Amino acid sequence: MKILVCIDGSQYSQSCCEYAAWVADRLQASIDIVYVTDLRQFEVPFVADLSGSLGLQPYQSIMGELQQLEDRKATLILDQAEATLSEAGYKGEIVRIHKTGFLVDSLSDLEASCELIVLGKRGENANFAAEHLGSTMERVVRASKRPCLIASRAFSPVEKVLLAYENVPSCNAAVEYFCNSSSFSDVELHLASVAKKDNESALLSELKEVEDKFSSRGINVVCQMLHGAVAPALADYASEKGIGMLAMGAYGHSRIRHLVIGSTTTEILRDCKLPTLLFR
Template sequence: MQRSSSAVTEKNRRKPAMKSILLCLDGSVYARSVCEHAAWFASRLEASVDLLHVVDIRERAPAGRQDLSGSIGIETLDHLMSEMVDQDHARSRTAQLIGRHLLDEGRSILKEAGVANTTASLRNGAVVDAVQDLSAKADLIVMGKRGEGVDFASGHLGSNLERVVRAVDRPCLVAARAFKPIERVLIAYDEGKSARRAVSFLANSPGFKDLDIHLVLASDRPGDSEVTKALAWAEGELSSAGLKAACRIVQGEPEAVITGTVASDGIDLLVMGAYGHSRIRNLIIGSTTTGMIRDCRIPVLLFR
């Protein structure tokens, strides 16, 4: 007996939409790793991957028509300004070609990893603006820890990383320099809304059920009823989703506790809330988020 069109429509309505990963690709040493991390998450989330490369060539301000005749003739000045414009156009064309090449290479890496559903976007302008435009339909954003203009030995993070994480309301994966298959996951839980989002993300993602999951709540008042209540909620949320997680409270400062646990337990992925305080407060006392991303040599999944 043929099913009615209404029944078919209802079935299609119930079918969840494919998840989408926005992959931010540049020419840094993290490019391949970013693609490989995105491929791993795409397979776990059954997601498509949208690759994004942004060409951000800052236009030089014109020198102005002030009187430079004492040092250089006006005709020579016009010629040099015209040459400068030509050079800028050439740089722009070269940057576009490099961008297309990076996107093609990225799609090839994803295809080799088994991700068939990909798209590519080449944008001009600021990275943060482009990511904000495309993040509305993304379930996850993947970026490298440092951009192509940052010296790896300096220990500095990429200039766009914090801006993007603060600007969007999507989970952001900060890829490590080299990809390693993820088996052990640590959730740095702190009772905040962003940490709850992190727990719910894993609980609602069936692809994480076979992973070894640990949850640590670092606190200077480990016996407090509110702390134990918060831990019980997280443990219950994961357990009800079929995830077996080792959850515990550890006394101490969060940054020291988490970095120590990552090292001692052989963690492959750190999951945590991001930038819970204002920029001004972070300038005064520093940022746990920035410190964790900088110091950990594993990927970090951030939630706002």
């Protein structure tokens, strides 16, 4: 079993490694850490202007120097990630990967042998765009076929997990994961749906079915029906109960359905301080 950790040198990279070490210990998994050099940094107008004013040979020399600097940066970032994993107590195998291009373009190959992807909620510009989600995170979650653990800014041990449930395939995939995975067997699992007045009865029935499914596997869950706007209701419940991680489907067909482009899940990911485990 393998975990893919996507790093970029931001503060979130440290958190990614710490959460990856925490999960890897539970799954007895190895870890691949990947850093991808963004080609766009070599295509800025300044570089383009240099090519016209200095001629081809000096331009190629400058580009070579920039690429060497980027290679050194990649090495340092991978070194730091490896050190963070070690400091977090991870003692397993680590594979270092450095690619050039865009992470999402390499994703199908990178995730082929992995069970879980860990990446930060925001990237290297996190301090300048605190109100926005990272564009790379958005693309990866939309493209990936694996569960994605979206790391929060700082690591905190997880003792309670909240599964935000609705009866759609992505959420049912999350239910199957928690039923069959040993990685969260010692955490307190909470199951919650957010109801409107016109669908509360149906949701209660669905919650009971899921609760019974967990019980049949010997898993006790704390089941709760919430009311109000989805994001605030989940956030308030998580704060009240001391939840350490949120789990939910990446796509659905109701008010918890939109990831990235839709408003509700985007709001949850943007405003929630918790790491979030997303399922397809």
